[in-house]
Amino acid sequence: MRADTVIAVAATVIALGSLWVSHSQGRAARQHSRQSVRPILQIRRVHEDGRVGLQMVNAGLGPAVVTNTVVRLDGEIVGTWDRDVKSRIFAASDWPMTYSLRQGAVALTGQQTFLVRYDCDVPDRLERLWDLVSRRLVIDIHYESVYGGEGFTVSSLPQGDQARE
Numbered sequence: 108m109r110a111d112t113v114i115a116v117a118a119t120v121i122a123l124g125s126l127w128v129s130h131s132q133g134r135a136a137r138q139h140s141r142q143s144v145r146p147i148l149q150i151r152r153v154h155e156d157g158r159v160g161l162q163m164v165n166a167g168l169g170p171a172v173v174t175n176t177v178v179r180l181d182g183e184i185v186g187t188w189d190r191d192v193k194s195r196i197f198a199a200s201d202w203p204m205t206y207s208l209r210q211g212a213v214a215l216t217g218q219q220t221f222l223v224r225y226d227c228d229v230p231d232r233l234e235r236l237w238d239l240v241s242r243r244l245v246i247d248i249h250y251e252s253v254y255g256g257e258g259f260t261v262s263s264l265p266q267g268d269q270a271r272e
Contacts, residue, residue: 144169144252148214150222150263152241159237160203160224161246161263163214171214171259175249188222188246196244201225201236208248222246222263 147167153160165171176188178196186192188208197203203225214220223244225236245264251257 144254145257146171146214146216146250146252146259148248148250148259148261150246150248150261152263153221153224154237154241157228157233158224158226159233159240161222161240161244162219162224163206163208163222163248163261164219165214165216168216169252170216171250172253172255173208173212173214173248173250174210174258176208177247177249179245179247181243188248196239201232203236214250 145167146165146169148171149164149166151162151164153162178185178188178192180196185195190207193205193207197205203223204221205224206220206222208222223240225233225240227233227236240263245262247260247262249258249260251259
């Protein structure tokens with residue numbers, strides 16, 4: 108084999124290796140960029156001194172864009188988390204403070220918002236609302252990062268639990 112042929116083959120192998128390394132590094136950089144702005148929504152059940160509720164927290168590194176919500180009461184889907192559904196769930200006498208999540212709503216990094224909050228000095232009312240938000244009411248939030256397309260979901264029903272029917 109001639110020397111110029113060996114040099115050409117070696118140069119081609121090196122160029123292909125460089126292309127592969129460059130492609131791998133670019134893919135890793137894109138994955139890192141996506142992870143560096145990944146939202147992580149959590150829904151916490153709150154029961155403390157005269158207050159019960161469901162609190163949404165964005166514990167991730169980027170904003171969460173809401174794509175959909177699903178609300179279930181006693182295992183039955185009743186709609187999305189908006190004013191119409193809330194009026195079917197809560198009695199007028201026990202109307203809590205609520206925060207609606209519509210498609211396109213954004214939960215900023217570090218944001219803490221009560222989806223449902225009820226403050227009361229009457230223990231029976233408080234316990235009735237606690238039973239509702241902790242066992243009967245389930246809110247699922249579907250969201251994504253600013254990049255879109257990930258299809259993340261968080262539920263007020265902790266993993267392993269089942270809603271009371």
